[in-house]
Amino acid sequence: MTIKDDPAIRAGVEAAHESFGLSAEHAELRSVVERFARNEVAPVIGELYEAGEFPYEIVAQMGRMGLFGLPFPEAYGGMGGDYLAFCLVLEELARVDSSVAITLEASVGLGAMPIFRFGTEDQRQEWLPRLCRGELLGAFGLTEPGGGSDAGATRTTARLEGGEWVINGTKSFITNSGTDITGLVTVTAVTGRGSGGRPDISAIIVPTGTPGMTVSKKYSKVGWSSSDTRELSFDDCRVPAANLLGQEGRGYAQFLRTLDEGRIAIAAMSVGLAQGCIDESLRYVGQREAFGHKISEYQVLQFKIADMEARTHTARLAYRDAAERLLAGAPFKRQAAIAKLVASDVAMVNAREATQIFGGYGFMNDTAVGRFYRDAKILEIGEGTSEVQRMLIARDLGLPART
Amino acid sequence: MDFMNVVVCVKQIPDGDQSTYKLDPTSHNLVRDGKLILDDSDSYGVEMGLQLAEQAGGGEVTLVSMAPNSETSGLRTALAMGAARAILVSDAALAGSDALSTAKVLAAAIKRAGPDLVITATESSDGYTGTIPVQIAELLGMPSVTFSKKVTVNGDKVTVERQTEEGYDEVEVPLPAVISVTAGVVEPRYPSFKGIMAAKGKPVEELKVADLGLDAASVGAAGAGQEITSVVPAEARKAGEIVVDEGDAYQQIINYLEQLKVI
Ligand SMILES: Cc1cc2nc3c(=O)[nH]c(=O)nc-3n(C[C@H](O)[C@H](O)[C@H](O)COP(=O)(O)OP(=O)(O)OC[C@H]3O[C@@H](n4cnc5c(N)ncnc54)[C@H](O)[C@@H]3O)c2cc1C
Ligand SMILES: Cc1cc2nc3c(=O)[nH]c(=O)nc-3n(C[C@H](O)[C@H](O)[C@H](O)COP(=O)(O)OP(=O)(O)OC[C@H]3O[C@@H](n4cnc5c(N)ncnc54)[C@H](O)[C@@H]3O)c2cc1C
Numbered sequence: 001m002t003i004k005d006d007p008a009i010r011a012g013v014e015a016a017h018e019s020f021g022l023s024a025e026h027a028e029l030r031s032v033v034e035r036f037a038r039n040e041v042a043p044v045i046g047e048l049y050e051a052g053e054f055p056y057e058i059v060a061q062m063g064r065m066g067l068f069g070l071p072f073p074e075a076y077g078g079m080g081g082d083y084l085a086f087c088l089v090l091e092e093l094a095r096v097d098s099s100v101a102i103t104l105e106a107s108v109g110l111g112a113m114p115i116f117r118f119g120t121e122d123q124r125q126e127w128l129p130r131l132c133r134g135e136l137l138g139a140f141g142l143t144e145p146g147g148g149s150d151a152g153a154t155r156t157t158a159r160l161e162g163g164e165w166v167i168n169g170t171k172s173f174i175t176n177s178g179t180d181i182t183g184l185v186t187v188t189a190v191t192g193r194g195s196g197g198r199p200d201i202s203a204i205i206v207p208t209g210t211p212g213m214t215v216s217k218k219y220s221k222v223g224w225s226s227s228d229t230r231e232l233s234f235d236d237c238r239v240p241a242a243n244l245l246g247q248e249g250r251g252y253a254q255f256l257r258t259l260d261e262g263r264i265a266i267a268a269m270s271v272g273l274a275q276g277c278i279d280e281s282l283r284y285v286g287q288r289e290a291f292g293h294k295i296s297e298y299q300v301l302q303f304k305i306a307d308m309e310a311r312t313h314t315a316r317l318a319y320r321d322a323a324e325r326l327l328a329g330a331p332f333k334r335q336a337a338i339a340k341l342v343a344s345d346v347a348m349v350n351a352r353e354a355t356q357i358f359g360g361y362g363f364m365n366d367t368a369v370g371r372f373y374r375d376a377k378i379l380e381i382g383e384g385t386s387e388v389q390r391m392l393i394a395r396d397l398g399l400p401a402r403t
Numbered sequence: 404m405d406f407m408n409v410v411v412c413v414k415q416i417p418d419g420d421q422s423t424y425k426l427d428p429t430s431h432n433l434v435r436d437g438k439l440i441l442d443d444s445d446s447y448g449v450e451m452g453l454q455l456a457e458q459a460g461g462g463e464v465t466l467v468s469m470a471p472n473s474e475t476s477g478l479r480t481a482l483a484m485g486a487a488r489a490i491l492v493s494d495a496a497l498a499g500s501d502a503l504s505t506a507k508v509l510a511a512a513i514k515r516a517g518p519d520l521v522i523t524a525t526e527s528s529d530g531y532t533g534t535i536p537v538q539i540a541e542l543l544g545m546p547s548v549t550f551s552k553k554v555t556v557n558g559d560k561v562t563v564e565r566q567t568e569e570g571y572d573e574v575e576v577p578l579p580a581v582i583s584v585t586a587g588v589v590e591p592r593y594p595s596f597k598g599i600m601a602a603k604g605k606p607v608e609e610l611k612v613a614d615l616g617l618d619a620a621s622v623g624a625a626g627a628g629q630e631i632t633s634v635v636p637a638e639a640r641k642a643g644e645i646v647v648d649e650g651d652a653y654q655q656i657i658n659y660l661e662q663l664k665v666i
Contacts, residue, residue, distance in 0.1 A: 028479065028599045036593050066595035079596040 021320070022088070029081075030088045036065065037096040045097045046366055049225045052218070054179055058100055063134020068108055072116055077129035083261065084323040087268035091316075094272030095279065096368075098375040099226035101269045102382075106175040106227075107131065109262045111138015114186055114203065118246030118254050123205065127184060136183030141171035141232055142255065148173070149388050151188070151252060154201055156234065158189035163241050165189075165204050167212070167234040178215040178230040182208045185232060188251050200249035204239060212237030223374035260333050261326065262383045263340040267319035270343035270379045273372055274312040277347075277354035280369050281305050284358055301357055308350045315343035334396040341389035344379035351376035407462030407556065409452040410518035411486065412509055412539070415439035415470040415477030416529040424529060430624075431631040432499060433529055439470060441477035444524035446591035448584050449481045452522050453592075455556055463487040465516045469497065469508050475607055482602035483594035489607045490516065496612050499624025502530070506538035508622055511615035513543065520561060521581040525550055540581035547581040548574050552588050 019027035041058055048055050062068065071086045072078025079085075086108060094101035112131040115123055115138070130136040147153050156169025167189055171177075177185050184207050192200040206213055216231040246254045282305065285296035295301055318339040325332035354369040355362035362369045380386045395401065417424060417433070418440045425434040449464065456462030466481050466489040478489045490512045497508065513521055521543070526533035540547030552571060553564035559578050564571040566585055594602075612619050620626060644659075646652050660666045 024479075025596075025599050025603065028483065028594070029596050032480075032483075032593050032599070061593075065593045066597060070596055074597070080600065081596045085596060 026085055026088055029085055030092060032065075033067075033089045033092040034095075036061070037092050037100075041093070041096045041100055042368075045100065045226065046368070046371070049097070049099065049371055050365055052225050054228050055100055055103070055226050056180070059103060059134055059137070059181070062100075062104060066132070067104055068112070068134035069132030071108065072112065072128060072132055076116065076124055077132035079132075083264070083326055084320070087265055087319060087323050090265055091268040091272040091275070094269040095276040096272075097226070097371070098269060098273055098379075099224050101272065102175060102224055102227045103137070105262070105265050105269060106139060107134075107137040109265050110140035110258065111176065111184070111186070113261070114140065114245060114254065114258050115205070117257070118203070120242075122242070123245065127205075130183060135181065137176045137179055137181050139174050139176040139182060139185040140255075140258075141174045141177065141185050141187040143172050143174070145170055145172050145231075149385060151201070151255070152199065154188055154190055154199065156187060156189040158191050158202065158204055160191075160241060161238075164238045165191075165241060165243060167204065167206065167237040167239070169234050171232045171234075173219070173229055174232055176228055177232055178218065179228045182228075184208060185213075186245055187232075187234070188255065191248055191251075194249070201251040202248050203245040203251040203254060205243040205245050206234075206237065206239055207243075210237055210239055223371075223376070223378055225374070259383060260336050263336040263389070264319055264322045264326065264332070266379060266383050267315065267322070267336070267339035267343035270340070270347040270376075271312060271316045271319060273347040273376055273379070274308065274315060274343070274350040277350035277369060277372055278305065278308050278312060280367075280372075281308065281354045281357045284361075288359075295357075304353050304357060308353055311346040311349065315339070315346040318342050334393055337384075337389040337392040337396070340384065341386055341393070344376075344386065347372075347376045347379050405459070405461055407456050407459035408517060408519045409456055409462060409464045410467055410513050410516050410521045411445070411448045411452040411464055411481070412513075412521070412523040412535070413445040413449065413466050413468050413477060413481050414442045414524075414527045414529075415468055415474050416442045416527065420528070426634055430499060431634045435471055439474045439477055441480040442524065442528050444526070444528050444586055445481070446484070447586055447588050448522040448524055449484050449486060450589045450591040451554060451584055452520075453485045454589060455520065455554065459556060465490065465518070467492075467509055467512045467516065469493070469500075469505060469512075471498070473609060478607060479599075479602050480594065482605045482607075483598040484592055485598060486605075488605055491607055491609045492612070492615065493609060494611045494623075496619045496623045496625075499627055500622055501627040501629040502532045502534045503538055503628060504622040504626045506535050506542060507617060507626075508612070508615065509535065510539045510542035511617055512610065513539065515615075519578050520556070521545070521579070523581065523583045525583045525585050536581055536583035543579075543581065545579050545581050546576040547583075548576060549583045551582045551584045554582060554584070554588070 019030055066079045067089055069078035070081040071083050074080050090101050090105055115127050131138050142151055144155055158165045158167045176182055184205050186203050186205050188201050188203050190199040191202040194200050212235050214233045219229050285301055288295045322332050322335035322339045325335055351373045355373045358369050361367050364370050417435055417437055427434055452464040456464055464486040466478055466486050468478055469492045473493045492508050492512050523536040537547050548563045548565055550566040551563045552566045555562045560575055561578055561580055562575045565574050646655050
């Protein structure tokens with residue numbers, strides 16, 4: 001039974017999820033994607049998730065809806081939307097399933113966005129139209145086996161030789177890097193040493209299938225089971241010099257902006273998952289009986305759900321505020337870090353509480369809350385761990401870096 | 404046909420379903436004062452209209468709707484899917500309209516658009532009398548085909564596979580015509596953000612009863628030939644009976660069927 005079938009509960013969910021403060025167009029987009037997620041994703045995702053299969057058909061549908069082109073100009077095949085629109089979509093998708101949401105988030109935020117922002121006109125024309133249609137997926141490889149939080153410690157190298165970059169090294173946990181429709185991976189690599197021996201990090205576009213790049217088999221993950229995550233290794237992998245993305249030696253600085261935005265997106269996904277926990281819990285407590293009563297009558301459970309709602313509402317305000325700042329051109333680094341820190345925690349707590357409300361069924365892989373439980377943890381790790389978010393907030397408040 | 408002018412009737416209905424609808428205790432009319440949305444049943448007609456216009460190599464879909472309080476949110480959804488414009492009839496004088504007066508209003512509005520083809524759903528999700536399509540056709544003097552599950556336009560004719568209990572009939576009628584389509588004929592597209600943004604700028608012409616040249620006394624409560632005298636809730640479906648097989652389940656089932664006098 002879906003939420004839609006249960007009128008008493010639907011009213012509560014709808015009210016909780018009002019589009020207050022959104023423009024009519026953002027509100028309409030939100031409700032279209034809500035409908036899409038409920039009708040097209042929810043019925044099929046459980047089985048794909050259990051089998052660890054990538055949701056190709058859903059990705060194709062999202063491509064036709066233009067979701068992969070949402071925040072890009074029409075000139076590149078985009079929809080002319082903004083970053084808030086993108087976040088609203090991620091929230092609604094993650095409310096039903098996080099693997100689907102992260103596939104979109106990574107391709108748009110990490111794959112296409114750097115090309116749009118830092119790419120040459122040729123690079124944009126070459127990649128963006130197909131990425132915007134969802135025919136190709138983009139990936140971004142920063143993390144290495146030796147570390148992700150400390151991007152300055154990158155070991156992968158690239159040297160120019162005969163008009164080509166020759167790349168060597170390994171990247172771990174790279175989302176979207178091994179699907180049948182992966183078009184490119186942008187990798188960060190050390191391309192030289194600056195004054196004081198500090199590494200110059202640059203970003204280089206590596207098209208799928210380039211000789212010298214090996215895509216390993218999928219990791220066995222705790223969650224995000226339908227998302228594609230691989231290790232990539234580069235062994236004298238050669239790409240044209242023109243594949244440099246942005247300025248040489250500026251790779252690190254460029255991606256700080258990308259990561260700041262990405263935090264708002266992950267916060268939106270976290271809010272979606274937290275909301276999904278509320279949707280499911282409301283539905284379940286109205287059906288389940290114990291000791292001769294609907295469990296919805298027990299105040300302990302009502303309070304759990306009330307707290308879930310209060311947390312989710314707060315986290316939603318945090319990510320929307322960060323997104324509004326971004327759109328207004330105001331500084332948003334601290335707010336993005338706060339939104340990600342708070343929202344990922346809310347997702348974790350709600351997933352734990354929803355699982356508790358479901359009792360034994362919550363521990364089963366074929367319930368949505370079981371999936372939410374498994375999917376929540378990575379939100380506190382990916383695109384900057386919670387510790388890194390606190391570090392960013394502290395730095396932004398003027399507290400010193402360790403010397 | 405190189406340019407096809409399709410009118411799709413779209414009803415804007417309360418969000419929810421039969422179990423959440425509220426009836427006015429005295430008029431027995433459905434309470435429609437909250438936000439209205441596009442009837443899901445009509446999303447098939449809109450998709451069909453868009454596809455036929457594309458297949459004709461050119462054309463446009465005009466939406467026609469009658470709804471209270473100048474409601475346009477359902478129209479915006481259909482415009483976002485790709486319809487070109489909308490005609491909305493909204494007038495306090497229409498309160499209490501029955502199906503026939505609704506059909507009169509829709510027919511008068513459709514006439515203004517000069518369509519080659521008119522599409523409706525088989526029945527609406529809130530009123531579901533299923534009488535509007537043929538009433539419109541009669542009032543417009545057009546042939547009508549109901550329960551269409553496949554629609555092909557060939558020059559000045561339309562060929563329809565019409566759903567029947569056994570299978571389907573193939574029916575061909577000259578254009579202009581009215582067809583009602585069943586759910587599932589086509590897969591309605593989800594609007595893209597570009598479509599949603601474009602819908603903002605698309606024209607919605609709002610008309611009053613007088614603009615349509617109709618006599619106010621012939622529509623609304625004044626013109627209704629039907630009166631709903633009472634409404635009673637349908638009996639709730641009883642829970643099914645579960646037969647546990649302890650070796651004699653077949654006998655229990657036979658007894659049950661005999662008791663129903665079906666065997
Ligand atoms: C499913 C999945 C998908 C991913 N997708 C991508 C992708 O597409 N692209 C990509 O580049 N990466 C991706 N990653 C990698 C992810 O971003 C990193 O795992 C993450 O940034 C943390 O890096 P790490 O695993 O190396 O942990 P480490 O950096 O080794 O951190 C280990 C622990 O130490 C803490 N820590 C580190 N430094 C400090 C400090 N200074 N002070 C206090 N505590 C500290 C961390 O918070 C953490 O708790 C993905 C990971 C997963 C699991
Ligand atoms: C609870 C209840 C109370 C009612 N009370 C009264 C009453 O007091 N007096 C009375 O006379 N009638 C009453 N009606 C009937 C109701 O007003 C009519 O049913 C309605 O006007 C016509 O609609 P339908 O939805 O049954 O049309 P259908 O024939 O089922 O509709 C078929 C298709 O025609 C199109 N269509 C229908 N209506 C519109 C529209 N407004 N705009 C655009 N396209 C449309 C749509 O494509 C629709 O899917 C009541 C109905 C209900 C369910």
